[in-house]
Amino acid sequence: MTCVRGVAQWYRDPVSCLQSTLATLLLEAGHDPVEVLGLSWEFRYHPGDVRPEEYYWPCRRPGDLAGSLLPLHEVTSRWRAIDPADPLGEWRDALAAGRLPVVAVDNYHLPFRPAYRDVHAAHLLVVYDVDGTAGTVAVSDAMPPSFAGPLPAEVLLRSCGAAGVDDEQDVFFSGPVTSGGRWLDVRLPAAIPALDPGRLGLALDVNAAGFAALSGDVWTGAEGLRRYCARMGTAATPELLAEAYTFGWGMQAQAALHGELLRTLGARWDRPALAEAGRRVEQVAHRWTAVRVTAAHGRADPAACAGPLRDHLGSLRRAYQEAHAALGRAAADLR
Amino acid sequence: MREQVPIELAAHLNNAGITQAGDTGGGRFNVWRNSLPGEELPLGRPVDIGGVRFAFPAAGPGRPDNVRCEGQLVTVPPGRYDWCCLLAAGERRVEDEVALHFADGSVDFETVRVSDFWAASAVFGEDEAVATSAMHYPRHVQPGVTAHIWYQRVPVTRRAELRRLRLPHNVALHVFAATLCPSRDEVNAA
Incomplete structure (x- = not known):
């Protein structure tokens, strides 16, 4: 775990951006990611549902990605569309309320990702600051090579807004069913008691x-x-x-x-x-x-x-x- | 005292997992066509890792440099050994079995455990043989994503003459070099 500019990052080699982004939210709330992400264990396959996204999870609660991953905790989440009239406004509001937005992006547009200008792939990032004056949004990505820092807002929004693109280089995590222009609003419980x-x-x-x-x-x-x-x-x-x-x-x-x-x-x-x-x-x-x-x-x-x-x-x-x-x-x- | 015995893998090399920075397109270590940076590896040279001497493979364009495990049957110099030592890496974490064939007809299955090669740590207690500063992608060199080769051991518990070993049918496991360490019995006898 490292702390970069006030946001904590966590990674293990078996995890995807799904776990690593939620881990950042958990760390910010004072929780041990392994204790929370590792408590539930199930086999669950939804025939016909698998989408080419790095963060795909078979959701027991449709639309509630975080809550489905963490069914033993009082976690809920819902996808929200980015408002084209004020694309940064909802993120700013969520941050002001103490919630870190998790945004769906296309790696192709992100300068710090290995896939930059090379491969289209669906990925998740954490937004931890919005600077309207500078026109930047600070994002965290714990997946190697890890990154935390400001991005020009237009770069991030271009990545968020990219519609699903088929890319023969990545048949696993790219495709037209991957929707852009959305972010995950995650609500964590006020307290998670330590395991005994x-x-x-x-x-x-x-x-x-x-x-x-x-x-x-x-x-x-x-x-x-x-x-x-x-x-x-x-x-x-x-x-x-x-x-x-x-x-x-x-x-x-x-x-x-x-x-x-x-x-x-x-x-x-x-x-x-x-x-x-x-x-x-x-x-x-x-x-x-x-x-x-x-x-x-x-x-x-x-x-x-x-x-x-x-x-x-x-x-x-x-x-x-x-x-x-x-x-x-x-x-x-x-x- | 009998020396460590390298296993000849040349006939079994079947995967190009190492490339040079100017020619990364031929790399095929994993499904993403990542490869290890040849500039940071002891290509074609003997290396000593943890007191074990390995013959690190050479590498070049279009030339296989490791054994991607598909059940290859590997003949070894006959002898009594305690360990089969590997320089290996996984396309993600690997746990599987190697079959050890002995001169008396017995066969033992022993577990082989190798950690991920891609920006990972050793989760099976291996020694790190190689950790690079960059990862090769098909069209670029990526700083900040490390590539790893691990020094791992497979035990030879039977006190009998080893003749052959069967690698797992598991394409996630890549072996770059292997060396047999003689048994203490054999060392003492010598």
């Missing part, structure tokens, strides 16, 4: 119940995972293979953070079963690597990658099973 064994145990029970529950149109839990793996293992098209890279990022990032949280707390509280469960959850995250990368490289020739992909999907399901068995032991130990 009792509160963590309740969270583990909620996560376990979700994994055991039956799946419907939305593919959730163990049954949803089974359906997802069956589909990917038998009928993967180039589109589904590309989608796996995008969709899998969210699943991988959440598993990595949940695992890190449990392993860290297990060590802090001297609860070996909890630490072991955390490591098992991290193994799920690492199994997602094989699925995502095999699918991404194999999308040009689905038949050629079908065998290894099936093997990796099988390993992924086993990793989830082992992790949940370990979580059951850890939860029992916490009671």
Whole structure:
């Protein structure tokens, strides 16, 4: 974690801008990002919903990206359109009210992003200051190469307003379904109590119940995972293979953070079963690597990658099973 | 005393993960076609990392410089070893298995764990073999995004003569060099 001009940044290699931007909001509010971002853990796939955005997440509450990512906290969010008559006004108002706007941008227009003037890709930034006199907006981006500082307002607005553009260089995070001209208004609770064994145990029970529950149109839990793996293992098209890279990022990032949280707390509280469960959850995250990368490289020739992909999907399901068995032991130990 | 034994990987090199700043377009380390900056690497030279001597691969335009793991069966100089040491990097964090084949017909599966190559830290307790100051993109050099190669070990627990090893069927894992460290039994016998 580093502090740059008053705004805090946080990053882990498995996360995307979705987690890193919310982490900045959490840090500004005095919360530990891993404790909050790592508390919920689920499998959730919405067939037909995956959009080519780095920050894609299958939302259990439509339109509420942050609240869907953090269902165990009283967090809510909604997308708001940028007002063309006063594009900076709402950001200034949100900042005055103590909220940091999260803006959707196209990396192609941002001088500090590697994709600048090269690749169109949907990304998130945090706005932490608006200087109407200077005509600048201060933004924070914790994703490497990290940046925090002022941008000319017209540059940021051009990036925000860019409509979705298909870019063959980035089939995972660019496309016409990515809408521009919007920002995410996130509301955090006034207080988030620190985790103790009792509160963590309740969270583990909620996560376990979700994994055991039956799946419907939305593919959730163990049954949803089974359906997802069956589909990917038998009928993967180039589109589904590309989608796996995008969709899998969210699943991988959440598993990595949940695992890190449990392993860290297990060590802090001297609860070996909890630490072991955390490591098992991290193994799920690492199994997602094989699925995502095999699918991404194999999308040009689905038949050629079908065998290894099936093997990796099988390993992924086993990793989830082992992790949940370990979580059951850890939860029992916490009671 | 028996010395460390480098594993010959030349026949298995299948990926161009290293480029020069003036010619980054041929890089294919990851799905984004990023590559490691050759200017910052000991190309074609022996390197000592943590007391283990590795033969770092050469690199050049259109020339593969690492093994992207697709289940290759690698023959090794027969011997009793304690560790298979790797210079490796992941396209994101990798945990998978290597199959160790022994002269007596036994086979052991051992876990290989390698951290991400892209702006990451070692999450599996590896030593950092290489950390560059920049990342190569297909059309530019990006300062401030580091690239990493990790020194990781795979244990050889069986006290038997190792003959071959099967790399994982996992294209996220890239091996740049490998060296076998002889077992203490063999060292003492020598």
